[in-house]
Amino acid sequence: MASELRETIPTFGGAEREGGDVDLTNWSAVTSTGFAKSWGEAALIVGLAVLLLGAAEIFLRVSQVKSYIFPLPSEVFTALFTRFPDLFWPHLQVTLIELFGGYLIGATIGIVLAAVITQFPFVEKIITPYILLLVTTPMIALVPLLILQFGFTLTPRIIAVALASGPMVMINAATGFRRTDLAKIALARSYGASTFQIFTKIRFPLALPMIIVGLMVGAIFGLLTAVGAEMVGGKNGLGNQLMFWSSMVKMQNFYAIILLLALMGVSIYAFFYWVGKKWTSWQA
Amino acid sequence: MATAHRASAATRTSAGMTGSAPALMTVEHATKLYKTETGSVHALDDLSLSVAKGEFIAIVGPSGCGKSTLLWAMSGLHDLTSGRVMLNGTPVTEPRSEIGMIFQDANLLPWRNLRQNILFPFEIKKINPAPFEPRIQDLLRQVGLAGFEKKMPRELSGGMQQRASIVRCLSYDPDVILMDEPFGALDAFTRDEMNLLIQRLWMETGKTIIFVTHNVSEAIFLADRVVVLTPRPGRMAHIFPIDLPRPRTIDMTYEPGFVQLTMEIKRTIETGVYVPADTPV
Numbered sequence: 001m002a003s004e005l006r007e008t009i010p011t012f013g014g015a016e017r018e019g020g021d022v023d024l025t026n027w028s029a030v031t032s033t034g035f036a037k038s039w040g041e042a043a044l045i046v047g048l049a050v051l052l053l054g055a056a057e058i059f060l061r062v063s064q065v066k067s068y069i070f071p072l073p074s075e076v077f078t079a080l081f082t083r084f085p086d087l088f089w090p091h092l093q094v095t096l097i098e099l100f101g102g103y104l105i106g107a108t109i110g111i112v113l114a115a116v117i118t119q120f121p122f123v124e125k126i127i128t129p130y131i132l133l134l135v136t137t138p139m140i141a142l143v144p145l146l147i148l149q150f151g152f153t154l155t156p157r158i159i160a161v162a163l164a165s166g167p168m169v170m171i172n173a174a175t176g177f178r179r180t181d182l183a184k185i186a187l188a189r190s191y192g193a194s195t196f197q198i199f200t201k202i203r204f205p206l207a208l209p210m211i212i213v214g215l216m217v218g219a220i221f222g223l224l225t226a227v228g229a230e231m232v233g234g235k236n237g238l239g240n241q242l243m244f245w246s247s248m249v250k251m252q253n254f255y256a257i258i259l260l261l262a263l264m265g266v267s268i269y270a271f272f273y274w275v276g277k278k279w280t281s282w283q284a
Numbered sequence: 285m286a287t288a289h290r291a292s293a294a295t296r297t298s299a300g301m302t303g304s305a306p307a308l309m310t311v312e313h314a315t316k317l318y319k320t321e322t323g324s325v326h327a328l329d330d331l332s333l334s335v336a337k338g339e340f341i342a343i344v345g346p347s348g349c350g351k352s353t354l355l356w357a358m359s360g361l362h363d364l365t366s367g368r369v370m371l372n373g374t375p376v377t378e379p380r381s382e383i384g385m386i387f388q389d390a391n392l393l394p395w396r397n398l399r400q401n402i403l404f405p406f407e408i409k410k411i412n413p414a415p416f417e418p419r420i421q422d423l424l425r426q427v428g429l430a431g432f433e434k435k436m437p438r439e440l441s442g443g444m445q446q447r448a449s450i451v452r453c454l455s456y457d458p459d460v461i462l463m464d465e466p467f468g469a470l471d472a473f474t475r476d477e478m479n480l481l482i483q484r485l486w487m488e489t490g491k492t493i494i495f496v497t498h499n500v501s502e503a504i505f506l507a508d509r510v511v512v513l514t515p516r517p518g519r520m521a522h523i524f525p526i527d528l529p530r531p532r533t534i535d536m537t538y539e540p541g542f543v544q545l546t547m548e549i550k551r552t553i554e555t556g557v558y559v560p561a562d563t564p565v
Contacts, residue, residue, distance in 0.1 A: 183388070187387060189361055190383075191379065191404070192378070192381065282436060
């Protein structure tokens, strides 16, 4: 620690906030979870995975654990790579459509609503408890109800994804839009800026880091809800297939799907990590 | 209301001292009350001031005396409860393009690089910056920021940030520049450097500058007249004409006359009343 401190060049203008308060209002909570910074580190991370999987393979082979309890890693990868086009890809497409459809609707409404209601503190006070209700209630619980209305189609699942991701995006974006910096607004006003210009040139850039945090958390909630909704009621999708393959005791397929879902989650994180680094590096 | 009498008398005498130059900007009987949850704060009380074209005015006073309120009212960013601000014969009721403002702590937008920050006023005003380009390049050279256009604000030191904000303000060529404790957050050496820079820019451009500060020696160093306000509510305590030769140097701030003046102004700030130095206290 001490040597790290000694090697750190003092930065200008109090910019050394990285690793400060780790909570949702601080983007560094997400970006400071350092990814590999060099190829060496990346190789170590991959090496660890190979080591763990290899150890699991050897342990499972030696201990003769039944494959319906825990399949060999090699069996899982074989299933994933050989059966991907026919067994998994069609269902992955369904899950992606639900996720993107619901997320696009939810996130758009969330950001617009956040931008509007933060301009009216009274409205915000009245609406916030309801948004919190939506954030904290598991939206999967609504799926049976939605199925009664819309049947076993994509619609109830898209609605569930929108309801899960939207409020999450909204509540974070609202935190961002509430970050008003009066000095910067005064600066824009001193050049005769309109309310709209102040929004696009000051309020929105100030809110952007929190909007990106909200978009990431919302996307992950959306994925959880999409899979959950498919498990509750659906004829297709990765969640439905999880139920199907476990009932068939084809655990290598089950784990192959888990792997796909993990990959989707990590991709979401990596994407927003990259977006955050690119667009909000000014505040880290 | 003895103070008010004294204030208007002081305004008149000092207006006489600046010769026959016509007033570019005047503050007439400015009074400001801020409404807060616990009542109202009386920030300014019947303050009048007249600024000639090309003049350098420094405003000093105890903290919370309404110096910034006065400046923000002059910029058109804040309304007055009563009284008015006139510029070129018309009242200032909202920000105007003849007025440029320089804020505390540079106030650069951290998500824009230096060049984008300097072009910010043009973006807001929807003016094509191309004709101003030589002027911007020249200003950047003068303040020693040429070659730093791509840097983000957090990569610049406090002094560099404030110099960038000076370029941002001068780039679109306003007649009047209002500066709100611009160097308060800088260290003493950087502050001296910035004061020399401001003096040079002022002498070269002939702008009218109104400069709020809590640093008395900075005020004397820069200004033609130092305006001292009383503790809240801010009224005129006294106006000190500064007739030191220009260009002034940092060494001059240690000369007996300068120190004497510093003491007089400090005493006026503390008591809110001007007592000439030869009067026994």
